[in-house]
Amino acid sequence: MTDQFTFKLLATDGGARRGKISMPRGNVRTPAFMPVGTGGTVKAMYLDQVRDLGSDIILGNTYHLMLRPGAERVARLGGLHDFARWPHPILTDSGGFQVMSLSGLRKLDERGVVFRSHIDGAKHEMSPERSIEIQGLLDSDIQMQLDECIALPAEPAEVQRAMELSLRWAERCKTAFGDQPGKAMFGIVQGGDVPELRVKSAQALNSMDLKGYAVGGLAVGEPQAVMLDMLSITCPELPENKPRYLMGVGTPDDILKSVARGIDMFDCVMPTRAGRHGLAYTRFGKINLKNARHADDPRPLDEESTCPAARDYSRAYLHHLVRSNEALGAMLLTWNNLAYYQSLMAEIRDGIASGKFVDMAARISEGWARGDI
Numbered sequence: 001m002t003d004q005f006t007f008k009l010l011a012t013d014g015g016a017r018r019g020k021i022s023m024p025r026g027n028v029r030t031p032a033f034m035p036v037g038t039g040g041t042v043k044a045m046y047l048d049q050v051r052d053l054g055s056d057i058i059l060g061n062t063y064h065l066m067l068r069p070g071a072e073r074v075a076r077l078g079g080l081h082d083f084a085r086w087p088h089p090i091l092t093d094s095g096g097f098q099v100m101s102l103s104g105l106r107k108l109d110e111r112g113v114v115f116r117s118h119i120d121g122a123k124h125e126m127s128p129e130r131s132i133e134i135q136g137l138l139d140s141d142i143q144m145q146l147d148e149c150i151a152l153p154a155e156p157a158e159v160q161r162a163m164e165l166s167l168r169w170a171e172r173c174k175t176a177f178g179d180q181p182g183k184a185m186f187g188i189v190q191g192g193d194v195p196e197l198r199v200k201s202a203q204a205l206n207s208m209d210l211k212g213y214a215v216g217g218l219a220v221g222e223p224q225a226v227m228l229d230m231l232s233i234t235c236p237e238l239p240e241n242k243p244r245y246l247m248g249v250g251t252p253d254d255i256l257k258s259v260a261r262g263i264d265m266f267d268c269v270m271p272t273r274a275g276r277h278g279l280a281y282t283r284f285g286k287i288n289l290k291n292a293r294h295a296d297d298p299r300p301l302d303e304e305s306t307c308p309a310a311r312d313y314s315r316a317y318l319h320h321l322v323r324s325n326e327a328l329g330a331m332l333l334t335w336n337n338l339a340y341y342q343s344l345m346a347e348i349r350d351g352i353a354s355g356k357f358v359d360m361a362a363r364i365s366e367g368w369a370r371g372d373i
């Protein structure tokens with residue numbers, strides 16, 4: 001056990017890194033995938049299952065929890081870990097991205113962002129200080145700075161404005177967070193698809209000597225090649241001895257290619273959201289169980305999987321559940337998808353540790369490209 005937040009780089013293989021984050025509530029093996037638990041729940045899953053799949057950490061959201069049930073209420077009830085019965089590490093996003101993507105009416109200026117709840121239209125103000133306060137009330141282990149993430153494509157002047165605002169907000173969040181040894185506040189690199197702005201943002205955050213760094217402003221509509229180019233430009237500007245978190249990414253292919261460019265942590269709603277929409281991620285590629293071709297298929301998704309949802313149920317049954325909109329359909333496919341993502345992360349970690357990342361990545365990608373699945 002430790003009372004500090006520390007990161008240890010254990011091995012590298014080309015640009016890929018194998019590491020370990022240690023904090024009081026537990027350790028995180030990197031590269032890590034963080035299942036998204038937006039409202040204090042990973043949708044359609046029991047958190048014991050999420051843990052059993054090898055998840056070391058989950059993600060929560062300031063925006064959703066401040067609106068419902070309320071950050072002060074969660075604090076009164078002992079914090080998010082006790083509230084949701086997840087005693088392991090939690091990373092919370094700061095709310096800026098969710099305001100921009102979910103809330104309708106909003107005003108953003110130096111002080112912060114004013115927005116209306118997408119639930120009941122009530123007006124809320126979120127400053128960098130309030131975002132850190134809320135994440136503290138949630139007792140979050142890794143807290144994200146409040147930032148402004150803009151969609152791409154965007155004018156360079158607009159990208160620069162949002163990037164520079166986010167840097168000023170990073171300073172304010174660092175001050176508001178203060179000194180909490182067992183916890184961390186991560187800065188978020190912005191700069192859109194403009195190389196020199198990415199470098200400037202990363203270098204400025206680097207000089208703030210934070211405990212970890214996220215790469216934000218990506219997976220917002222840009223082609224994968226642009227995202228990967230921005231990683232190749234940004235990661236070398238970040239300290240080697242701190243974790244790097246690519247926000248909102250991504251598909252299994254995104255993850256492989258981003259690990260190769262030096263990313264340690266990922267979060268994405270894809271495996272859980274896809275599971276609720278009848279889509280299964282497997283080592284053979286994606287399978288849409290809504291498709292009638294599965295109606296008589298007695299095969300499981302993957303008979304070699306250790307996950308019962310992948311190994312013990314026929315595609316015909318899963319197809320039936322999805323077509324009938326049965327709750328069990330979303331439960332089994334979410335279970336399968338998170339199991340696949342965590343097995344992919346485990347394979348990636350082993351590949352880096354044994355210096356075989358490139359061969360492992362090539363073999364995995366070939367598996368996806370197989371014909372009829």
Ligand SMILES: CNc1nc2cc3c(=O)[nH]c(N)nc3c(CCO)c2[nH]1
Pocket residue numbers: 093094095096097144147148149188215216217218219220247248249267268
């Ligand atoms: C799905 N794509 C995506 N891109 C993101 C980009 C950002 C970003 O730039 N800043 C913050 N605070 N969060 C982000 C999030 C939410 C992460 O779950 C993103 N999610």
